[in-house]
Amino acid sequence: MTRLAVDPITCTGHGLCAELFPEGIALDEWGYPLLAAGELPPDLLRTARKVAAACPTRALRLRDDGRAG
Amino acid sequence: MTAVTAPELTRGLLDGPGPSFAQHCAAHGPLPVVDLHTLVEEAGLAGRGGAGFPTAAKLRSVAAAAAATRKAPVVVANGSEGEPAAAKDATLLALVPHLVLDGLALVAAALGASAAYLAADEALLPGLATHLADRRDPVGVRLHPVAQVFLSGEESALCAALDGRPPLPRTKFPPVRERGVAGRPTLVLNVETLARLALVARGNDLAAAALLVTRRMEIAGTPWVDVVDVPLGSRIGDVLRLDDAQAVLIGGYAGTWVEASRAAGLRLDRSSLAPAGASLGAGVLAALPADRCGLRETAGVVGYLAAQSAGQCGPCLNGLPRIAAALDVLARPAPAPSGLLRDVERWSGLLPGRGACSHPDATVRLVASALRVFSEELARHGADRCSAHTGRPFLPVPGSG
């Protein structure tokens, strides 16, 4: 399944991702991203790709697990 | 005082005439040539490094990665023993080093590895070097010292250290079994797993059905620490003396607390421990005496665990110090500020799955079990009282005064 994933070592909590994709990403009380669980709905894939491209440290990536569910 | 003995074993892991190569050969015979994958699968051997992952599956995935990338894999014997409460890896390497090295040679042969490493405490290396000199393994084993740091044994941190980098966990994409030491598929196995594997390869299936337990108890006020080889499924009450104990720490500092009365009846296997929120982990069983404060002990451990965070991931770096500081406050025999428990719960909820390794996950599990098991103690503290009749710490915390 295709989903967004954060590399927690590279992520330094810039927070652009949550601004650009509030339906799928929130920020915890320290400014680090909380990703919604589950597979990305197909209509949000384009947005997800754009958000991943916007991450200043490229910590946010689109990942394909290759498994269903 | 009667010594507490472990249940009887046939051919236990630590039994043997001595650590030398000659003694090893006399006791165990030559290294056999075997179909390792099948043998390990049939024996049902699982890792003894803390995660308990099926060894056959690990072997298969490294073999698959090696075939896919066309790179010869690397095998690593992990004797780091980052867990301060455990002593089994050091004991194993001192008493039966050749069983460990046999296991390493067997996996190296089965996988066609191009390099083999044994990582252990610096102090053990000179002795190990002497033992290595007596062997003629096809793939020479390189010894590597490990820092006495909690995360030094974490797979990706260990591989980074073997590459000459700081011993910090790395991102799991890709995992070390695909890209580890020198960019090669890497198999990391605990030294105990390898020793058992060496016995399984010689036809001793029982070796896969036991584990090394580091016991920590107090008997009539005197500390007792030893390492025993115990069959899986043994009753904890038969392994540990629990007369004067209030709770048992199962697994190690990455493990959990269980009240003594319940722990006595638990068996050392996944099906019995899991419903109690526990797992075998690094094989530590510590019986907390009744005259200690469980919250004070846990606060000390969590302070250590927080200091040992690699500091690479935001949630862990922020959550663990706050939880540790809160536990310090809760460990005092005084009413805690209102909302502190709620804060600990909230911070704990923000950590699992959000780090590059499972360090924060394990720590919040330990904290949750402590708050549950020592809830009466918490109430006592709220009334300015405490169970502790001695200031002597029970659990060893490196670096504390």
Next chain:
Amino acid sequence: MTGVVLWYLNRATGITSLVLMTLTVVLGSVVRRHGRIPGLPRFAVQGLHRNVGLLSALLLITHVGTAVIDSYVDIGVSSTFVPFTSGYRPFAIGLGTLAVDLFLLVVVTSLLRTHLPHRLWKAVHLTSYLLWPLAFVHGITAGTDLGGGWLLWLVLGCGAAATWFSVAALGARRETPPPAERAEAALTATSTAMSTGTPVGVFRNG
């Protein structure tokens, strides 16, 4: 096109390029330092950095183009890419050529950012700290009418802003301790804050 028009266009685009490049560096520094511009969400600051940079690249094309077309000064097509080969003021122009070369690399790698290894993109992007001073020195040595007055103040202002924000961005790395020291520092800071009743604050991992 008459020579005078080309000359004015060249000077105008040169000055405007410098101003926009300065703004690009400032915005990049703000992003690097996790900073905010009041009223703007973070993605807007980053977007501005990107768009102002692209705009200054466009202006640069005109600036370089007018210099080449203008037959009054001997600046050939090859000297737009190969530094120090122009007939007119080879050193001063050469600095500008170097800056353009680096700027081209930065723009191309940034447009292809998601298809390149992050480390490669970052290494090229860091050359921005070099390319801005090159452009600046080019501007004051190749330009002929700095004189006094508002232009001088504008150029000095750009220099001050670029220097200040560049130093701030480069120094950002040293504000967070190395990983090995972070956990202990966080613990100390937390217990101090908790015991004095002050808020704990966020610990950065980079």
